[in-house]
Amino acid sequence: MMRSAEIAEIAGVTVRTIRHYHQIGILPEPPRLANGYRNYTADHLVTLLRITKLTDSGLSLAQAGTLAAGSAESIDTVLIEVDRTLKEQIAVLTKQRELLAQARTSGHVGLSKVAAALSVSSADIPSAVLLAHLYNDAPQLDTFAEALMEPNLRAALLQMQERFDTLDESSTDEELEELTTALRSIIPKVSDEIPPLTNEQSQLVLEVAERGLNDRQKEFLRLHPPEL
Structure with a gap:
């Protein structure tokens, strides 16, 4: 005969x-003694140990209680379902590890592969996240992102960003046109195969991209809205 503290210590719970x-009804309550204390038996301990072992194997408390009580109609059915759930969880965790690895490699924590490729500077991150989401269904997107991360192209994009950052009220139309020509010359050709955004989507991206820019930079973006 055991009290609550004793059976808990033996079972390791x-x-x-x-x-x-x-x-929750998965462990039967024992009868109480005259002093009000529960009086546990070895059978309670065995059930408790089985529940612990079953939950360690991935079963829910409800499933573990059913099996420990011997009332499951089909043990195989329960175990197959648990195995399927665990397989799905492993797939999710594997994907999460892949995303973390990409973030560590690129230095862009919390960004998708495409959003990281589109982010030339920290100021680009909001519009890059939005663009990556809007183009999520484009089958060529991974190829485009890989092209953007090519070292020579990356260096060229960084130079373009530096030129864009210098635009101000004193910048001439010729300078803006030169910047446009240079940008078009380095964007990967695969972008031609990606469907354009709708007008509403372009305006949404433009709204995000224009934050913190001066009038001349905004003018440039309006002439050449950010899209793939």
Whole structure:
């Protein structure tokens, strides 16, 4: 015969856990002694140990309680379902690890591969995130992103960003046109295969991209809105 603290210590759980199992109905409550204390038996301990082992194997508390009580109609059905759930969880975790690895490699934490490729400077991140989302269904997107990360092209884009950053009220129309020509010459040809944004989508990206820019930079973007 055991009290709550004793069976909890033997099973390696807490008294609070045992009370929770009673509340949700997966561990039968033992009869109480005259002094009000619960009086646990070896059978309770075995059930508790089985529940612990089953939940360690990936079963939910409800599934573990059913199997531990021997009332499952088909043990194989339950185990197949648990295995399927675990497989899905592994796939999700694997994808999350891949995204973290990409973020560590690119230095762009929290960005997709495409958003990281589109971010030439920290100021580009909001519009890059939006563009990557709007173009998410384009099958050529990965190829485009890989092209943007090519070292020589990356260096050229950084130079273009530096030129854009110098635009101000004193910049001439000729300078803007030269910048446009230079930009078009370095954008990967694969972008020609990606469908254009709708007018509403372009305006949304433009709204985000224009934040913090001077009038001349905004004028340049309006003539050549950010899109792939």
